[in-house]
């Protein structure tokens with residue numbers, strides 16, 4: 004009897020999980036109106052050597068506001084804040100990564116109910132749980148960093164073209180726009196190859212946002 008009741012409750016939980024569109028691991032399935040158009044959860048943190056190269060190429064300084072699109076544990080913004088005193092905003096879809104960003108500075112309280120719109124504000128660095136393709140204040144950035152696949156970059160380019168200030172530096176780890184689908188996308192102003200302890204061929208690509216009149220939008 005007990006066994007049967009147990010089986011029934013397990014079945015009921017599984018049914019509820021499917022009905023709510025969640026997997027047991029907590030990842031959302033299906034498309035709601037607030038779901039990001041792109042949400043690949045692959046998390047590979049950028050190696051420190053690559054981050055330093057990005058800072059060097061962009062000449063990051065204390066007046067900069069760095070946006071990390073798909074920030075993971077938001078290490079890049081924390082490092083820049085510590086090294087240069089620059090401000091940073093990291094945005095990330097995966098709540099596990101947001102927790103890691105919070106854990107990194109254990110003075111910040113853990114929050115069990117992380118939902119879209121939750122933001123953790125530090126004196127210089129903010130870590131947001133949300134969609135990098137839906138940032139209303141992306142135009143505040145002076146430096147944008149990302150380690151995202153070309154599919155994301157293709158979706159993000161029109162946003163960059165519309166909202167970024169001229170002179171904003173964009174730095175990407177390994178990936179470029181797909182020039183076949185985006186023939187008018189900006190061309191890099193600098194590229195570098197960096198060696199880390201994991202591999203010796205990281206690419207860093209930098210673009211500088213051109214004046215508005217030379218843009219198609």
Ligand SMILES: C[S@@+](CC[C@H](N)C(=O)[O-])C[C@H]1O[C@@H](n2cnc3c(N)ncnc32)[C@H](O)[C@@H]1O
Nearest residue numbers: 042044047048049073074075095096134135150
């Ligand atoms: C390869 S990791 C890069 C992490 C960090 N920027 C770095 O370079 O160390 C890419 C991250 O982007 C996040 N991501 C994917 N799609 C996203 C989206 N639409 N908005 C925000 N974050 C996203 C993933 O969850 C993942 O943590």
